Amino acid sequence: MNLFSVLLLITVLFFIFLLIKPIFKKNKICVICASVFISWAFFLILYWYGNFLDKTILAILIGESTLGIFYLIENKIKEELKLFGLPFLLTLILIGYTLIEGLNYSFNVLYFLVLIWGLFAIIYSFKDKGKLGDIARKLVECCKKW
Structure with missing residues (x-):
């Protein structure tokens, strides 16, 4: 697995979440945030089991989520x-x-x-x-x- 796999998964999840977003009553889910989060969580589990080795992309994605959490909390x-x-x-x-x-x-x-x-x-x-x-x-x- 490589960077292409990561980008592909984020893109696929983005469109899946975009399609199912109207199902949720509050409809406040950030599709990009959810796609990035699910992607890094998936690849992190693979990393823990030795099946994904790219710590750089993991760090970038986790960093995006941590900063997103920071701004979300800051606004509330x-x-x-x-x-x-x-x-x-x-x-x-x-x-x-x-x-x-x-x-x-x-x-x-x-x-x-x-x-x-x-x-x-x-x-x-x-x-x-x-x-x-x-x-x-x-x-x-x-x-x-x-």
Whole structure:
């Protein structure tokens, strides 16, 4: 199996999901997102069993899904919680990495994530006060002013 197989599966799933999308009552499924997710999940299982060897395409597809999850959540949460964007994204990256590589990383990675989450929680708790409030606003607005 190669890149062509991956692209073909995504395309086939795209058209299948496009056809069956009207069946679902809420009809809010993203056809491309579902196609990419099912594809990388399928190839990841094959990878775990040694039947698919291309970690690069797996990483690209999982990365697409993790960023998609990030933006989906970002659009649904309260504005003030967007301050946690960086720790959330870093956590999603670690989850994606773990899917491919397993738990083959040092505990420093976990300690770092806990530290980042803690730091952002402290900033959040003082979001309405002085300098930390300014930092909190900058963190929330980091990606807005392009």
